[in-house]
Amino acid sequence: MATFQSLPGFREFYPDALACRNFIFRVWRQTANIYGFSEYDAPVLEPLDLYKAKSGDEIEAQLFSFTDKGGREVALRPEMTPTVGRMVGAKANALKRPIKWFSIAEFYRYERMQKGRGRCFNQFNADIFGEAGTEAEIELIALLAQCLNAFGLTEEDFYVRLSDRNLWFYYLGALGLDETRIRAVLVAVDRYEKYGDDAFKAYTEEFGALDESIKAKVLAFLQIKSLSALEETLGGLGDDQLTERLADWRKLLGGIEAMGLTKYVEVDLGVVRGLAYYTGFVFEAFDRKGELRAIAGGGRYDHLVEKLGSPALPAVGFAIGDMTFALLLEQRGLMPDMVQASDVYCVIGGAEERPAAFAGIQSLRAAGYRVDYPMKEVAFGKQFKAANESGAKLALIYGGDELAKGVVKIRDLADRSEREVPLDEIVPAVRDTLQA
RNA sequence: GCGGCCAUAGCUCAGUUGGUUAGAGCACCUGAUUGUGAUUCAGGGGGUCGCGGGUUCGAGUCCCGUUGGUCGCCCCA
Numbered sequence: 001m002a003t004f005q006s007l008p009g010f011r012e013f014y015p016d017a018l019a020c021r022n023f024i025f026r027v028w029r030q031t032a033n034i035y036g037f038s039e040y041d042a043p044v045l046e047p048l049d050l051y052k053a054k055s056g057d058e059i060e061a062q063l064f065s066f067t068d069k070g071g072r073e074v075a076l077r078p079e080m081t082p083t084v085g086r087m088v089g090a091k092a093n094a095l096k097r098p099i100k101w102f103s104i105a106e107f108y109r110y111e112r113m114q115k116g117r118g119r120c121f122n123q124f125n126a127d128i129f130g131e132a133g134t135e136a137e138i139e140l141i142a143l144l145a146q147c148l149n150a151f152g153l154t155e156e157d158f159y160v161r162l163s164d165r166n167l168w169f170y171y172l173g174a175l176g177l178d179e180t181r182i183r184a185v186l187v188a189v190d191r192y193e194k195y196g197d198d199a200f201k202a203y204t205e206e207f208g209a210l211d212e213s214i215k216a217k218v219l220a221f222l223q224i225k226s227l228s229a230l231e232e233t234l235g236g237l238g239d240d241q242l243t244e245r246l247a248d249w250r251k252l253l254g255g256i257e258a259m260g261l262t263k264y265v266e267v268d269l270g271v272v273r274g275l276a277y278y279t280g281f282v283f284e285a286f287d288r289k290g291e292l293r294a295i296a297g298g299g300r301y302d303h304l305v306e307k308l309g310s311p312a313l314p315a316v317g318f319a320i321g322d323m324t325f326a327l328l329l330e331q332r333g334l335m336p337d338m339v340q341a342s343d344v345y346c347v348i349g350g351a352e353e354r355p356a357a358f359a360g361i362q363s364l365r366a367a368g369y370r371v372d373y374p375m376k377e378v379a380f381g382k383q384f385k386a387a388n389e390s391g392a393k394l395a396l397i398y399g400g401d402e403l404a405k406g407v408v409k410i411r412d413l414a415d416r417s418e419r420e421v422p423l424d425e426i427v428p429a430v431r432d433t434l435q436a
Numbered sequence: 437g438c439g440g441c442c443a444u445a446g447c448u449c450a451g452u453u454g455g456u457u458a459g460a461g462c463a464c465c466u467g468a469u470u471g472u473g474a475u476u477c478a479g480g481g482g483g484u485c486g487c488g489g490g491u492u493c494g495a496g497u498c499c500c501g502u503u504g505g506u507c508g509c510c511c512c513a
Contacts, residue, residue: 005503005504008503008504008505051513054513055513058511059513061437061511062511062512062513078513079513081513082513107513109512109513111511111512112437112438112508112509112510112511113505113506113507114506114507114508114509115506115507115508117512273513274511274512274513277513293512294512297512297513319513347471347472349470349471350470379469379470379471380469380470380471380472381469381470381471381472381473382469383471383472384471384472384473385472385473385474386473387472387473388473388474389473389474395472395473397471397472399471400471401471411472413473416472416473418472
């Protein structure tokens with residue numbers, strides 16, 4: 001057993017695992033580019049206050065935080081949103097709007113390991129700043145859907161639950177609750193799916209039992225699964241805020257339908273997402289089988305940039321975590337084999353033939369072909385075996401017989417056919433053979 | 437922070453009521469094999485049995501502790 005181990009919850013990526021990770025990142029990056037998002041990056045280490053300001057002191061227990069040699073309280077980033085909010089805020093007046101940015105980055109949380117959750121993980125983050133209307137939500141939900149179905153995941157595999165914290169606030173306000181009570185009810189709403197009636201325990205302890213008629217309305221509301229049911233429940237109340245908000249919902253769902261995304265999206269007021277900084281529409285993606293934790297989550301956070309000390313700037317964003325996502329791809333058999341094979345494997349007769357082989361190898365590499373060869377002198381039989389196992393498509397045979405004739409033999413490792421080509425025509429010959 | 441289960445070779449695992457020098461398959465390396473492939477054969481390297489203590493004539497095996505893994509609770513930005 002090795003003396004040194006990696007830290008608990010941290011992952012090492014051996015080449016096969018890294019190939020899978022890179023594949024996922026590559027597809028996410030391409031998809032974000034297709035949607036017109038620009039990639040950014042930022043520090044891994046941030047001032048601790050950046051997170052305290054947003055989430056309060058208790059967040060520190062979940063952070064990798066310490067005091068640096070200059071006496072600064074710092075933390076490894078647990079999420080990207082405060083950082084990107086700061087970056088955008090600092091240049092808010094100079095950036096063309098809408099600001100559509102994305103990143104793929106590593107995050108750290110001091111938590112217990114669980115399936116799909118570690119202490120260090122990667123997230124794809126996408127955000128739109130400067131757009132207050134539902135157009136931003138539509139664009140992000142479309143991007144989220146394509147980030148998943150670019151891998152072959154379909155509406156059979158995942159869905160996006162869409163909810164609205166504003167609607168909850170307006171509705172509960174119309175029912176006569178004040179803000180602190182509303183927040184407590186939302187905690188219960190968030191937990192209702194898991195705990196049923198016990199979800200209201202904390203509320204009851206703090207404020208006394210919730211009025212039965214209000215509770216009945218809350219329970220009915222969180223089970224709403226369609227726009228028409230929303231309109232039926234809220235339309236008759238004559239509340240201006242609610243009426244306006246319903247118009248936003250129509251716009252949002254109309255846009256989603258026009259983009260062909262309705263099959264992925266379900267209205268579900270049972271989602272409220274932790275009470276942190278979300279201010280309006282919120283959404284979460286889940287696997288259809290319900291076996292994994294959330295694949296992605298996001299929502300609107302219109303006040304964060306201002307809270308960080310910059311001009312107010314509306315914002316919407318979401319993140320996809322790599323751990324649960326990779327589990328989902330594996331479960332559905334959608335992770336392709338990541339063979340890291342050469343194009344060409346060279347078989348070299350011996351020390352006499354090595355210089356000629358090296359010349360050919362380098363000219364092929366200069367032309368962009370992936371070429372490998374045995375470092376030591378090895379019997380021909382072994383070399384052919386190695387060539388076969390390497391996964392290369394072609395073997396190039398630099399033997400004494402060939403070189404005496406001024407040629408090299410190209411062997412197609414799949415169909416075992418061979419042909420001879422002059423030494424100085426190797427590059428075009430390999431190109432032709434690989435293209436055939 | 438709390439709880440369940442687990443820990444023997446790089447991987448998957450055997451290992452008898454506690455008993456000689458801890459095994460197998462796969463993988464890796466060498467050779468048979470100095471010009472043609474997934475086969476075969478022969479050989480090899482690799483273990484302080486997670487770590488520390490205890491019980492015992494004797495511990496991979498039993499007991500305690502600890503570290504790590506895994507799954508769940510709290511939390512989930």
